[in-house]
Amino acid sequence: MPQYFAIIGHKGNPIYEAEFSIQQGNQKNLGFSQELKEMNPFILHASLDIIDDLQWQAVPSNSQYTNDNSSGSGSNFSISSTGGFLRSKNVNNTDNCYLGKVDHFYGLAITAYISYGGMKFVMIHGTSTSGGSNSTNTVVIDDNACRSFYQEIHELYIKTLMNPFYKTGDPISSPVFDSRVRSLARKYLNK
């Protein structure tokens, strides 16, 4: 199940981009198809609209856009809806940066996380059969793992911010950051 992950700055510019795919043994590469590789930034960029909308929503609704039906038998993910991003002051819960699944495009699901500084961590989850648009497989998102992934990325990002030579909004080009993100992805997403 490949993923495309990006950190988006305030002006909608990418600060970091990465694609995670796994090599299972001697299997073929389970990454995105070439077509999707080109499309991914566009899909991600488009879903920023939804994230923006969710970010400033007074009523927390993590699942509004996700067409979630908890009664449905095919519920693939659960979201602990404990308050929206804006409610962070009132709700005694530090875990409201994670927005869960925010959007989808054909078979791709998009999850998002907003840092307190307004940086958006967005990820496209592809389907495990090297997700073409014809794929009927649904994306299974392990919410808890996903949340943990985002939180650790957040931590990494804050560490990057503390680098006096790094200016907020500049692309992160550190190879260390990249390798850590990838190892986190291996740890949480592509187990």
Next chain:
Amino acid sequence: MNSLSKYPSFVSPGRIKTLVLPIGKWKQDQFIEAVKRIRDYSEIRLLDITPIDSPLFTPQGFPNGRLFFDFDYTSNNDSLELFLYDFQPFRKTFIVIGLVNDDSSIEQNLRILKEKYQTVISMNLIYYDSNDPKILDSELPNVFHTNFSLKPNNLETIICDIGHNFLEALSRYYSSYKHVTLRSPGAIGGNSISKAIITRYGPHNTLVNPTDIQKTSSNSSKRLSSFEMTTNSIKRSASLKLANTLSTSDSRTQQKSRGRQLKIIGNFQLLAGRYLDALTSFTESVTLLYKLRDFLWLGSAIDGIAICFISLTYLNTPFQVPEIIHLLCPLQTVDQLSSITTPATTNSIKTPAQTPARTSTSAQNIPRTSISTIPPNLQSPRNSTNITASFLDIDISTINLPHLIRKMAEKILYYYELTLTSNNEYVPNIVYCDFVLKTLSFMVACHNEQTLPPEILQTIMHEDPPKFIMKCTDLDDNDIEFSKEDIYMFATKLFELQLDTLSIESQVNVYMTLATTCKILGFQRKEAFTLKLLLKSLESFGENLFWSNNHREIIHDILCTYGITKRKSESNVSDSKDMSWFILQKGALNLCVSLAKKVNDVELIAELSIKLLTNFTHILTASEQNILFKEFIQPCITNGSIKEYWDPFVIRNCSIQRLEFDEPGTQSAKLPVEMNIKDIDKSPLKDTKTQVKTDEVFNPFKISTTKKVKFAPEKVNDNILLVGDKAEFTCTLQNPFKFDLHITKLQFGSEIAKYCELKDEYLTKSNPYIIKPESFKDITIQIVLKKSTTSDGCLIDRLLLSAFGLPNQELKIVNSEQHTISIDTVKKEYEASTDDVTDINLPVNERCNYGSLDLRIFPEQPQLQITNKSNIAENSLMILDGTKTKVLLNIRNKSLSCPIDYMSFHIISNIERDLKNDYWKKYQTDDLYAFEKQLEMLKKSAITVNNAPKKMKPGEDISLEIEVDVTNAPFTFSEFDLVIKYGMTVENSENIYVKELEIPYEVTIQKTIEVANLDIIPLNEEMTAGNNSVDWIKYVHEKLNNNSGENIHDFVLLLLDFRNSWLDGLNLQVQFDDFGSKKYLIETGHTLRMIIPIRKIEFEKKGFSNKQIPHVVAGRQFIQSGLKVEEETELREQFWCREYILDRLKCRWNFFHDVDLNGSIDVRKFLEKFDSKMVSTLYKGKSLFTVKLFANNTTVNIGDNLKLGVQLENTRTKTTDQIPPQRKLNIWIIDHKTSKILPRSNSRILYSGTLSKMISTNKPFTTEFNLLPVEPGTYEICAAVARLESQDPLLHFDSESIIITVE
């Protein structure tokens, strides 16, 4: 973008598709204008239409009704949708209206229309501005005429008549359907029909409104199940009923066909404006079809009912919601709701869905209540077969129509989806899509309304796309029927479909509607994404596209959203540094370019491809750039849509080189200097190259000019060139791209072209100058200098350049890149922002520092040339000291056209040249005078040009006579340069172009007679008068005889030793005042002592000590000499005494063999400075006292007493402080032979007492000394006055002495 695709309306099935065609000679805009006018009458009241026979469609049946025409001038290929005409007859184009603007025949036009549009049921012709009586009088019901140029007042009538024609045709058309078994599209079209394939991503049930789920979160499942239960129960009872009534398949088929018939009647009635009848037909049809589970037609029939609802609401006609609808879509009526809800929430009409999830339990019960409102007696009507006009129908005023429509839409989609399992009764993709789209448009239209206000209805009925954009309000979304999320979620249903199986037109429709929706929702990025998908699918579409100009809007929208349009990295520093999503932008731009190519919009291709190339150079690979260039840019260049070269920084540094000449380093290579006439003589011309800048610190890293290759073209510092010069222009060109850059022209700008131009004949399109990818390259072109510039010169800051054969354009010269925004720019912006100045968009490119080149071109210059090397060989001159000689020099103005207007001659000797600027600092004043005097003499008289010309005509020859006089020249004078400054006047100015011609000469001065030594001695001894053969004795005697007041002590003798250093004997004659010596022959190598009698200098007369030593060069700042007053006085006296001698002493010589060959001696350069003894000898009365010695006898024998009298007299009339009153008088005895002073105690002359006496200087004083000589010899006795205190320093020493001979 509205003309690209039609924005769908929920009621579009109720609109009559009408095609308007141009016949005759229409211009596009004219025709569109005409159609627009017709569109004003797209809504026609049935009241205005003449009744027809058919009871089904006659307007009389429902006079309130309306006909809605959908006038269009584009139409799809009919055959593609043929299979849908049974199912959705409204898709058919019913009416064709031909707009005729010429006088073509009616019959022919109608015939052509019929041939071309065979399926159309109503043909009409409208003649515009026709004068043909045939047409005007035409009786045909479907031929009309109107006046287009005026406002056509009868247009409404015409449309009404067309409506009438249509209704008649419709009734005929319907009659053909009457007895036909209606088949589903799938059954007609077979496999060619694309079935709607719905891929569910995630949760299964998409039918249920997500808002419902969310808002009733926990109990939604319960509610749904209860809902499903209800419907299921209906189904079950219905099927039971059916099982009873429709036991045979025959009657089932019959019923089905009846239901379908009713549905299609409903559709036709909807078109005919008879909405109430349509509602009845649809309701019946629904009831039947529901029982028969003909879900496809059922869905469509429910759709019809929904349209009837909206249309009737629009007409303000009261109607009842049929019970079956209520049954299928359970609803809560307004009265029930208001009775339940608390007063606090009555401000708006609440629907069950709106009740927040976390409110009280009573609210949660509402949905159930609504369901339970379906009364227990519900079963009874269901048992009867006829349920139309049931008393249970609910009045429309009591329900929330948008909510009802939404419920119905969900139901319809549900039914459509149920058909997907069927083999031929399935819903076609396009039907499903269209329905989603039109529902979407409905949701958008009333997204924040609970009811349908008339203005919203108006937009729905007239298919106007909404103009507003949703704002992100603080309002709770729950108050709105269709929230943003609802609409977006509904829209994404489309992504569950296989859109690529749709026809391209439908795809365009889908994407455009989606994009519009996203725009309205305020999701710009989504909109751009949708548009991008649209472009992608258009790009992959195989055939050629015909597209209106609106694609530009789409592309513009996309580019705006991805931030490409506003990016101006070529001129804005901050833009060029901005980190945006380049991959995204590049991708989008790439797509747009290839689409523009597909549409063949050359201008757009040009614009976008240049943008792509210039703004994203760094992320385009070489192959991408090559493709971009070859496939997009080059064709655009060829067809002229790219008009200028895209890189504004192509021209980098520029310079001009003068080329070397035939004779390197000679005169012709020198440039004249422009000077004012007055200034020329002041400063010597200095070569700018060699001038050392004194204010510059030594820079060890500076490349020394001397290390350069000797004959390499040198850069011109001030860029001054001469007309006729050979010069080269070099500029660096850059090519940042990854393909070859072809420069086809490079030239100076037009304002410079009259002065000079580049010789660029060889630079052509076929032979361009190629700059390799990603490199800088220098191009060097010869300059043709045509005309002289004005004295200000001209500025080259731009060049005319053409790349790839593009038209020439002027590009500025760029010196360097600017990496940060300059303070000036920021300041300017700040000022602009504070001053509210709107036009801050100055065409200033802040990314670079512009450079420029000052060029001055001088006119052709005269040139002076030396024609022969004069009478001396190798310009070397040997000359005898003290003589003069003449040197001849022939010069010629080589230029044949330019006269020399100005000439001046200057001499620079080696002595001058070697002098340092501050040479004078180290000299004492007297030395300085001597030195400068010599310089002055050298300058003034050493070399003179006797016949110096002022002007020379072109080609004129002049012979110059240079006189070299080395009389006063020092022996170090070894060479001199003759500098001729010449030039011609500058036009209209006082200035002159000055050039220099320098002729060096070497001089060797041969010594003739030198003055070896000088001495001055007093004349003490009396001379015998007879010895007059000696010239000086004779002179003294004459003087003494002539003037009785003088005595011999008034004269001193100047002894001069002359030495002949020449190879030949020389005759020497000396003159001093009125004394003239004889001619003396000095043999070569011999020395002769000359004695010159000089009268003593009168102290009182001259007063040398008060005379300052003069300065030759005035104006120097006074420098403290550091001398005491006495020393200063002494110095002055010495100086003036010497000057006195030099002024009067003249020496001349001539060759012994050749009298004519003569010369003079400049004694000054030989004479040493005088010492104090010489001065006191010469300078009478220099001393303070006159001491006179007397002796009774000058010849004494040993043992004889000698009386020595001393008389001392004060010379000064006034006693000054300088003279102390008490002095000591000393007597010195000197051995005359040895000139040694005898010691105080000796055994040669004895004396009594001391040889010194205290004296008073106030008055004359006389004393005596007694001496006793004991040894024979000659003694010289002299007296001296000394200071009292010490022995030695003599205050006065008189040179007069007495010589005593002791025998």
